[in-house]
Amino acid sequence: MLFKTVAIVGVGLIGGSLGAALKDRRAAERVRGIGYRTETLQQAMQLGCVDDTTTDAAEGVRDADLVVLATPVRLIPRKAREIAPSVPSGCLITDVGSTKKLITEQLDAIFGGRARYVGSHPMAGSEKHGAANAICDLFDGALCIITPTARTDRDATRLVAQMWQAVGARITEMSPDEHDRRVAFASHLLHVASSCMVNVQSRGSLACASSGFADTTRVAASDPQLWRDICLDNSTEIAAAIDSLQGELGAFKALIEKGDADGLLRKFTQAAQTRRAWNKHRPA
Amino acid sequence: MLFKTVAIVGVGLIGGSLGAALKDRRAAERVRGIGYRTETLQQAMQLGCVDDTTTDAAEGVRDADLVVLATPVRLIPRKAREIAPSVPSGCLITDVGSTKKLITEQLDAIFGGRARYVGSHPMAGSEKHGAANAICDLFDGALCIITPTARTDRDATRLVAQMWQAVGARITEMSPDEHDRRVAFASHLLHVASSCMVNVQSRGSLACASSGFADTTRVAASDPQLWRDICLDNSTEIAAAIDSLQGELGAFKALIEKGDADGLLRKFTQAAQTRRAWNKHRPA
Numbered sequence: 001m002l003f004k005t006v007a008i009v010g011v012g013l014i015g016g017s018l019g020a021a022l023k024d025r026r027a028a029e030r031v032r033g034i035g036y037r038t039e040t041l042q043q044a045m046q047l048g049c050v051d052d053t054t055t056d057a058a059e060g061v062r063d064a065d066l067v068v069l070a071t072p073v074r075l076i077p078r079k080a081r082e083i084a085p086s087v088p089s090g091c092l093i094t095d096v097g098s099t100k101k102l103i104t105e106q107l108d109a110i111f112g113g114r115a116r117y118v119g120s121h122p123m124a125g126s127e128k129h130g131a132a133n134a135i136c137d138l139f140d141g142a143l144c145i146i147t148p149t150a151r152t153d154r155d156a157t158r159l160v161a162q163m164w165q166a167v168g169a170r171i172t173e174m175s176p177d178e179h180d181r182r183v184a185f186a187s188h189l190l191h192v193a194s195s196c197m198v199n200v201q202s203r204g205s206l207a208c209a210s211s212g213f214a215d216t217t218r219v220a221a222s223d224p225q226l227w228r229d230i231c232l233d234n235s236t237e238i239a240a241a242i243d244s245l246q247g248e249l250g251a252f253k254a255l256i257e258k259g260d261a262d263g264l265l266r267k268f269t270q271a272a273q274t275r276r277a278w279n280k281h282r283p284a
Numbered sequence: 285m286l287f288k289t290v291a292i293v294g295v296g297l298i299g300g301s302l303g304a305a306l307k308d309r310r311a312a313e314r315v316r317g318i319g320y321r322t323e324t325l326q327q328a329m330q331l332g333c334v335d336d337t338t339t340d341a342a343e344g345v346r347d348a349d350l351v352v353l354a355t356p357v358r359l360i361p362r363k364a365r366e367i368a369p370s371v372p373s374g375c376l377i378t379d380v381g382s383t384k385k386l387i388t389e390q391l392d393a394i395f396g397g398r399a400r401y402v403g404s405h406p407m408a409g410s411e412k413h414g415a416a417n418a419i420c421d422l423f424d425g426a427l428c429i430i431t432p433t434a435r436t437d438r439d440a441t442r443l444v445a446q447m448w449q450a451v452g453a454r455i456t457e458m459s460p461d462e463h464d465r466r467v468a469f470a471s472h473l474l475h476v477a478s479s480c481m482v483n484v485q486s487r488g489s490l491a492c493a494s495s496g497f498a499d500t501t502r503v504a505a506s507d508p509q510l511w512r513d514i515c516l517d518n519s520t521e522i523a524a525a526i527d528s529l530q531g532e533l534g535a536f537k538a539l540i541e542k543g544d545a546d547g548l549l550r551k552f553t554q555a556a557q558t559r560r561a562w563n564k565h566r567p568a
Contacts (some may be wrong), residue, residue: 036423076394123494143494172491185489190481190500195475195555200525205469206562207456210407210427214566215502221559224552231548235540239391241484242537246530248480253526256519264515266510269478278490282498 003028007064009057009079011035011044013125014096015070019049020179024136034060042059044131058086066163067115069095074229077106083166090166094160098183098226099233100147100176101201108151117154119147119176119243122169123184129223140168147176184237189245191227192238194220286446287312293363295328297409298380299354300418303333305451308420318344350447351399353379358513359402361390367386368394375399378444379506382467382510383517384431384460390539400440403431404458404468406453413507424452429467431460437533442554468521473529475511476522478504479563 006022008015011033019031028032033050035041041053054060061067061083068074076095093115097103100119107117124142138174144164148157161171174182198220199208231238255263290306295317306312316332318341321349325337336346344531345367353360355542360379371377377399381387384403391401408426428448432441445455460467483491497517515522539547 036342047508064518097354125495143492144493178488179492182486182489182492185498186492187487189484190496192536193477193481193533194500194530195552196529197477198555198559199532200473200528202466203377205466206558208407208427208429208463208466208470210471211561212408212474212503213371213430214563215499216478217555217559218499219496219561220555224549224556226544227552229547231536231540232543232545233434235543239537239540242533242540243479245477246533248483249477249526249530249533252476252480252515253523254474256515256523256526259516259519261512261516264506264512267483268479268511270510271482271501271504272506274485275482275501276456276489278493279498279505 001026001029001257002159002166003066004101005030005032005064006066006068007032007034007061008050008068008070009034009083010071010075011040011068011131012047012136013129013131013133014045014122015140016049016069017124017136017138018068018070018129018167019044019141020047020134022049022163023048024284025168027163027166027167029100032064034058040131042227044134045130047134049131049134057082062089062092064088064091066092066094066159069097072223072226072229073099073103073233076103077110080110084114087111089114091115092156092159094120096122098187098230100179102233104147104149104176108149109171114134116153118152118160119155120154120164121145121147121179122161122164123187124169127181137168139164142169144169144171145179146171147179148173152234180234180237184241185244188230188234188238189241191219191222191252192231192242194218195227270277285310285313286443287350287451289314289348290350290352291316291318291345292354293318293367294334294353294355294359294416295324295337297351297415297417297422298406300328300331300333300415301408301420301422301452302352302380303328304331304352304418305423306419306447307332307335309450309452309494311447311450316348324415328415328418329550331415331418333415333418341366343554345375346370346371347376350376350378350515353377353381356415356510356513357381357383357387358525360387361394361556363372364391371395371399373398376440376443377391377401378404378447380404382471382514384463386517387531388431388433388460390416392433393488400437402440402444403435404444404448405429405431406448407471408453421452423448428455428459429451429463431463432457433459464518464521468518468525469528472514472518472522475503475506476515476526477529478502481523
């Protein structure tokens, strides 16, 4: 087995699914769920996501060889500070946050030379949340971005990558900065725009909404706090991505107002070709 | 049976599915497919979408009691002019175009007192096209907007509504102006925005794209010509909808740059609540 004891702090959709997957693929001898609500922890245990549970984070990590911080983004540094004094020396630490630059700076400072931190961002999940929705194949074929820095222990990076591969994810590596820049466009911008597309609707237009609206705005039903925190954490990159989108919308609007048929056809064709090519090369 | 002979001009995804559904629900004694490519027509017949076919539109509508114009938006007035001299007096005419104001003005003028035109917009379909993708339950539970004007024959409106209900659609009625205004927000804007969200990506960000990108940009893979034409046809309303979206994106950007946590939470919460409520009341 890859690990003896994996402690997962936060057993929601991602943490719960990871626990279930680690057990299913026999990648850990024991998976421990750490949380602050006994009910949630018991549910996760009943659903087979974890082997044992505790509400005492400091105690729960004492014998772990890997700790996964799977709480919402804003709680990750707080939980890291809570466990830092009791993690075993050399313990492997990762998180599953959707932003990486700030978290990496903070966690590197918190764990220092004591534990070995490597950031992860599994691109899986949905607008659902909670261990009740956890599934052991959530990461099958999903992309997981690992974000080591120049200071990161190479063995730690390799082990964290192996953990994600064990649960079925495809791995790619980039710096936390590069991650935040790319993911601002590929994910964060789309969440903001999706929420905007919902907010501009009227009762009358919603009554005419159909499958196009359903798909395009599905992610707008996601947890508002989580997305607020992601926007605050990755503000510079997301603001730049919004600028880009506004520029492109302005270009479409100008073509529409000019009645420029060729220009519009070029824009729609560019999008359709890019989207179809992406779909074709998408593994999952 | 509701109709003796239904002539469908254009047997693509929508026309082909409508033919298959009318036959499946026994709403028409005969369904005739009219198109300009023999291959396409033969495929539609082999797939059971139509009973007979012709490439001669004027001839094909001569014994029809209902003609459905199911071509792309820009061809609808052209096909209407082509069949106008040979449609039987009092013949029922509808179309399935995604815009209604310009089409209704043009078709009312073309058919005058001779045939009875009522506009339809079945909100069904996908990024796929062609009779090869036709399915007889495409309209099951889908919304179909019917757009009679003060000049429209009431019996004609009732019969066209019955036709759509026979193939499983839910009916709502509004004026062509109201339709174009509402659908600009509920559908056309989302197609434009979705294409913009694809066009602002880089190779690096596309490599990080995941299920959120897949859903949010699914409609960007749609037929570029079709969407160019819809933008040209409904330009004023779509430009106004783009303005609204840009305003809301600007509001998000300002909150992100100010680090206004409460303001962002309110915006994301408004979107999540609206989106979840819509999902709950959505019949299909």
